[in-house]
Amino acid sequence: MNNRTRTLVVCFLALAAIGFVSLFQFDSALASKDAPPATVVRVTPPAPVFDDAKRLDELAARRKHVAEAIGPGAMLVMFSAEPRVYTNDVDYAFRQENNLFYLTNLNQKGATLIMMPGTHSPEILFLPRRNPAAETWTGHMYSAEEAARFSGIKEIWAASEFEPFMKAARNKESYSPKAENVLMSSPRSATGSAGNDVSSLATVCLVAAPDRGESREYRQEQRFANDWKTVAGITIKTIAPIFADMRARKSAMELEILQHAIDISIEAHERAWIAAANAKWEYEIDAEVARVFKLRNADNWGYPDIVGCGANATTLHYEESQSQCQPGDLLLMDVGAEFGHYSADVTRTTPVNGKFSPAQAAIYQIVYDAQEAAARAAKPGATLSDAHRASLAVIKAGLLKLGLITDPNSEQYRMWFMHQNGHWLGMNVHDVGGGARFEPGMTFTNEPGIYIRPDALDNLPKTPENEKLIAAIRPAFEKYRGIGVRIEDDMVITPEGAKWMTAALPRSIADIEAFIAKARRQRLP
Incomplete structure (x- = not known):
């Protein structure tokens, strides 16, 4: 390639580059004209996403802390929030009781958690059975598998077992649920039986103080406490300070x-x-x-x-x-x-x-x-x-x-x-x-x-x-x-x-x- 040819090629490439830049700038100008200007409003970042293992570890650590705080011989009973009536047959949107959610991450109506440290069944979740007719009207209910996945709790019984279990606990008798009502069972409680778990029961723990005035939020607990006040040898106490210390x-x-x-x-x-x-x-x-x-x-x-x-x-x-x-x-x-x-x-x-x-x-x-x-x-x-x-x-x-x-x-x-x-x-x-x-x-x-x-x-x-x-x-x-x-x-x-x-x-x-x-x-x- 001689010098004259080389010069022509360089000039051609330079002109092509200028044309490309001009075209890019023109396209950019059009795009800028059509696009909305950047807003000064701070748009909410995406919601946080957590690793399941990390989330379950934190829930387990919370329950472990509570178990250590109440100790052996105690039973913690935590009820789901009750539906709140807006008017007549219309309810407010359901919101789970804070402390139960804090330990389980479950937003299910009618769920009850019992914790009995040092027993064969240290954690039992009582869960309403899925009901296709009810779900047609009010939406999805947790299966036992879903509840376990969200909470990490592996011992799950049908909610219908709660009252019979409590009746046995009042008498400090062993209790075995019906096999069909054991929705999920942990390896260390493969029989789904609490056995003699309640034989040494001395304290029943609730979130609401038993001597607290009437509370719309904790009426179910207060009714439960009043019922258990007549049981000989049982002390009823609140563990609200434990939750307050943790949640703070x-x-x-x-x-x-x-x-x-x-x-x-x-x-x-x-x-x-x-x-x-x-x-x-x-x-x-x-x-x-x-x-x-x-x-x-x-x-x-x-x-x-x-x-x-x-x-x-x-x-x-x-x-x-x-x-x-x-x-x-x-x-x-x-x-x-x-x-x-x-x-x-x-x-x-x-x-x-x-x-x-x-x-x-x-x-x-x-x-x-x-x-x-x-x-x-x-x-x-x-x-x-x-x-x-x-x-x-x-x-x-x-x-x-x-x-x-x-x-x-x-x-x-x-x-x-x-x-x-x-x-x-x-x-x-x-x-x-x-x-x-x-x-x-x-x-x-x-x-x-x-x-x-x-x-x-x-x-x-x-x-x-x-x-x-x-x-x-x-x-x-x-x-x-x-x-x-x-x-x-x-x-x-x-x-x-x-x-x-x-x-x-x-x-x-x-x-x-x-x-x-x-x-x-x-x-x-």
Whole structure:
């Protein structure tokens, strides 16, 4: 190839390359024009998927811990949740009793678990037989094989054997179920017989305290306890503290499940903020929350949605969602999805028109700073009360500066901040844990608030002291009247301190305003 030919070839290749790049850019431009723009909304990541062996190992470890806690000579009886009636012959969706689900992962009505440590049959699951007629109306029932696969429990008897077994246990007699009622049997109890398992029975353990007042959730246990109180030589006690201690510390698996519930809640918040721009009514905004919960396959809400505009934001548990939203209103949304039996609890207060007014921003910033103080106080060894005190100090100082109280050392602040700063979070939105000290794996909410209720001063007792207080704070009250702000984040304790599980949801004034401005310019997927 001579030099002239070589030059022509190089030029041809160069032109071809330029043409290819131009064509690629043209195609890309067309694709970009047709495709929806990337959205600022954080779309919920896929739900967590767990290895079956790992999941069953964790369930077995929980049951082992409970067995060791109650010890030999004890029998734990755990009943399935009872169906809850909505009206007449319509029930609410079934939700399993938390502690039974915690040990079995079973959402089956009518199931009962018995644990008898140190016996031939340390775990017996009583399971309703599958009923094709019932399943035609209300859906699938677990087979013994499915129940074993989900729970890891290998000794499964028909539910009809529960009463005969208990009758024998009351008399401390051995009991063998009918062969056809042994749906599955573990190798060490191949005969399906409890034999003399109950001969040394001295204690019956229940989740509900036997002397507790009437409980709608634990009526079945209470009836059972009342029946067994007459049995000589038997002590009835609650093991609720054991479950509370266990459930307060979340495993890595539990944290993943809870995080997914939180992620769904974050997307619901963000999409609802955007919907608020065109919404006339609170229920229209709430409808967007419900849509996201369904779209992302949440089990349900963890509690009824709180969606309040304007002065409705000053009602802590406002659930009606029947008022109109005005452009200058604040929108308080306290919503949390439930997924895998774990509930999120997330609150934000945002401006309907996308911009905080100076008065709204002043209240909001105090609450924001209080939340930051509580987060710094939440570390291993501290308590929820410590976090509350840190938050309260900031709120008192802020209210004093705004002129809404005159004495930070008094109880005046309770007019505007009347709840605790946070609570435990888990299988219940207000979960077990009591006054425990923070340890790694514990999850809780951080939720300070200020609520300037329009009728707050009218409801104060008519005393000379209050008349003086009202006169002093009246100007500030009129300035901030009707403003309600709560910021609530879900947190987990780590060795280093509190981690924000809701960090992806905008929280500061600047971040909220920037998010709303950007999101409302975009087309939502």
